[in-house]
Amino acid sequence: MEIKMYTFEPHGDARGQLVAVEANKDIPFEVKRVYYMYDTTPGVARGHHAHKALEQILICVHGSCKILLDNGKEKETVVLDEPNKGLYISSDMWRVMYDFSPDAVLMVMASTYYEESDYIRDYDEFLKYVESRGE
Numbered sequence: 001m002e003i004k005m006y007t008f009e010p011h012g013d014a015r016g017q018l019v020a021v022e023a024n025k026d027i028p029f030e031v032k033r034v035y036y037m038y039d040t041t042p043g044v045a046r047g048h049h050a051h052k053a054l055e056q057i058l059i060c061v062h063g064s065c066k067i068l069l070d071n072g073k074e075k076e077t078v079v080l081d082e083p084n085k086g087l088y089i090s091s092d093m094w095r096v097m098y099d100f101s102p103d104a105v106l107m108v109m110a111s112t113y114y115e116e117s118d119y120i121r122d123y124d125e126f127l128k129y130v131e132s133r134g135e
């Protein structure tokens with residue numbers, strides 16, 4: 001499986017670091033929504049779903065976490081632990097976020113507004129969905 005990581009150039013000076021991410025330039029889509037998670041309960045995993053259309057970039061802007069990606073055929077785990085590294089997740093990809101450090105803040109830039117009907121929350125349904133699309 002091809003993992004698409006983006007490295008954003010920090011604008012560092014004596015005051016510290018600043019990272020800017022521009023839609024359709026630094027990432028391949030228009031950003032419609034930004035959300036972030038923090039204060040994650042120790043030991044929990046989040047996600048356990050796929051999307052039909054949504055594309056996203058995940059940045060762990062503080063702390064660290066792991067992301068399990070599963071396209072129905074292969075699985076890969078990515079560690080996010082740098083605030084200027086973004087993981088691209090396409091639609092049709094089962095994802096699980098886990099192993100959050102206590103200080104983790106996981107920020108997500110999303111290509112669409114929140115839409116519950118875009119979620120596939122059942123793993124068997126996901127496998128049938130990707131198979132029906134010939135993926």
Ligand code: T46
Pocket residue numbers: 033035037046047048056095097108114
């Ligand atoms: C994804 C992974 C990486 C909203 O009201 N608006 C939103 O934009 C989002 C993302 C969530 N919510 C509500 C829906 C639930 O009541 O917030 C609650 C928690 O959402 P959820 O259980 O879907 O969160 P995660 O962490 O399992 O998954 C999220 C995204 O939903 C999902 O698209 O790819 O992060």
